[in-house]
Amino acid sequence: MATVEHPVGSATRTSLPTDLAALVAFGRDLIPRERFTSVDFLALEYERLWPRVWQVACRVEEIPEPGDFVEYVIGDRSAFVVRTGAGEVRAFHNTCIHRGTALASGCGRFRGEIRCPFHGWRWDLDGNSTFVLDAHEFPAEPAADLRLRDVRCETYGGFVFVNFDPDAPSLVGWLEEIPGYFDPYRPERMCFTSHKTTVLPANWKVVVDAFNEGYHIATTHPEILRWKDEAALEYTPLRTHTRYGGAGWPMPSRRLGIPTDEVDEQELLAFKIDDLIDNLPGYIGPAEAEALRAVARTPLPDGTTAGDFYLKRRRDGAVARGLDWSHLDDDQVLGGDDLLLFPNFIGPVIAGAFFGYRVRPNGMDPHSCIFELWTLEERAEGQPHTMCEREVYPDWRTHDWGLVVQQDFENFEGIQRGLRNAAGGGLRWNRRQESCVRRFHEVLDRYLFDAPT
Numbered sequence: 454m455a456t457v458e459h460p461v462g463s464a465t466r467t468s469l470p471t472d473l474a475a476l477v478a479f480g481r482d483l484i485p486r487e488r489f490t491s492v493d494f495l496a497l498e499y500e501r502l503w504p505r506v507w508q509v510a511c512r513v514e515e516i517p518e519p520g521d522f523v524e525y526v527i528g529d530r531s532a533f534v535v536r537t538g539a540g541e542v543r544a545f546h547n548t549c550i551h552r553g554t555a556l557a558s559g560c561g562r563f564r565g566e567i568r569c570p571f572h573g574w575r576w577d578l579d580g581n582s583t584f585v586l587d588a589h590e591f592p593a594e595p596a597a598d599l600r601l602r603d604v605r606c607e608t609y610g611g612f613v614f615v616n617f618d619p620d621a622p623s624l625v626g627w628l629e630e631i632p633g634y635f636d637p638y639r640p641e642r643m644c645f646t647s648h649k650t651t652v653l654p655a656n657w658k659v660v661v662d663a664f665n666e667g668y669h670i671a672t673t674h675p676e677i678l679r680w681k682d683e684a685a686l687e688y689t690p691l692r693t694h695t696r697y698g699g700a701g702w703p704m705p706s707r708r709l710g711i712p713t714d715e716v717d718e719q720e721l722l723a724f725k726i727d728d729l730i731d732n733l734p735g736y737i738g739p740a741e742a743e744a745l746r747a748v749a750r751t752p753l754p755d756g757t758t759a760g761d762f763y764l765k766r767r768r769d770g771a772v773a774r775g776l777d778w779s780h781l782d783d784d785q786v787l788g789g790d791d792l793l794l795f796p797n798f799i800g801p802v803i804a805g806a807f808f809g810y811r812v813r814p815n816g817m818d819p820h821s822c823i824f825e826l827w828t829l830e831e832r833a834e835g836q837p838h839t840m841c842e843r844e845v846y847p848d849w850r851t852h853d854w855g856l857v858v859q860q861d862f863e864n865f866e867g868i869q870r871g872l873r874n875a876a877g878g879g880l881r882w883n884r885r886q887e888s889c890v891r892r893f894h895e896v897l898d899r900y901l902f903d904a905p906t
């Protein structure tokens with residue numbers, strides 16, 4: 454498998470230079486653009502943000518068998534998540550306690566035990582030392598000191614989270630209101646339909662921010678206006694995370710000024726179904742997409758709207774696939790919720806599927822980031838969970854991501870290039886439609902600058 458390099462490098466600092474303190478966004482109308490371009494700001498994030506927050510490391514279906522592991526890298530830090538012999542999920546710092554060698558790379562399976570490739574020290578899957586070559590030539594040490602170093606690891610909804618702070622609050626406390634939004638979609642019953650990694654030419658926060666608002670839809674994704682009133686999206690900044698959603702009922706954007714009685718419901722239905730399936734592959738799970746495609750041009754019964762018809766077909770299709778959506782309201786079936794799990798895991802969840810982006814800084818380069826697109830599909834209860842192939846595209850332009858994601862990607866180089874031009878001064882955020890973007894940066898400032906958020 455090709456891999457994306459994680460360039461090494463982070464810094465530690467003992468005090469905060471005043472020029473960095475000037476980059477706070479909290480409480481400001483004009484936002485310093487250097488937040489997205491400064492190497493020192495990136496170093497501050499490595500020092501004060503990433504060591505203290507829960508981060509999605511992988512999904513449980515990636516490590517079904519004892520010994521299966523996935524490495525999670527953030528800057529210089531690397532941990533690996535492993536399935537133990539008892540079937541539990543644990544995480545360890547990815548470094549040998551002898552002379553530091555990394556023990557895991559990418560993903561794979563330890564055969565019964567973890568073995569260092571340098572001098573062959575070994576540990577069981579729970580991290581206990583089982584073998585030291587020529588142990589009598591080392592000073593005696595308590596067994597506990599020879600354990601691998603634990604990383605906090607908890608799961609929610611099939612996602613495995615790690616936190617490098619041993620004193621971090623529990624994951625469930627950290628997630629705050631997120632399960633209230635996410636649980637109804639039963640993420641624990643979903644599994645991967647695609648897993649793609651690439652490098653994007655923009656700061657990681659540029660990318661998170663781009664997926665945390667619908668304000669850009671009218672300009673960047675104009676085709677969506679034909680079937681979605683994106684101006685009606687509701688934004689719900691939470692304490693730490695953010696959510697936006699609503700506007701799921703198929704209708705042309707109010708920006709197009711089409712009188713209600715002139716809307717062609719038949720066309721509307723085809724626009725919505727074709728766009729979702731062709732232009733956002735994976736947004737509707739593949740099992741459902743095929744069935745929906747067949748109805749895109751079915752003549753609507755008299756008096757039936759595109760929304761009524763689409764809703765009914767989605768609900769009937771779920772029943773046919775053995776899924777129980779009876780507890781989901783129409784908005785959840787039609788439009789879903791866009792969730793940001795602070796700081797770097799974001800995307801829409803709708804009935805039956807999740808379309809998530811995981812974004813990480815790329816070493817010490819503030820002008821690029823490591824980006825992953827994860828698409829998940831709900832499986833009926835009792836159906837086996839499987840893992841798909843992982844795809845890696847070191848150059849994002851070599852892959853067809855689907856029109857909508859492609860449109861977003863094409864913006865990034867220009868955004869980052871423009872941000873580097875300091876002459877433009879402070880940045881501005883729309884009070885309503887970019888309120889989740891603002892919230893994200895306020896919470897970031899909670900970590901970087903102790904902002905009273």
Ligand code: FES
Pocket residue numbers: 549550551552553554569570571572573574
């Ligand atoms: S560095 Fe791991 S056994 Fe020596």
Ligand SMILES: [Fe+2]
Pocket residue numbers: 663664669670673674857861
């Ligand atoms: Fe977009």
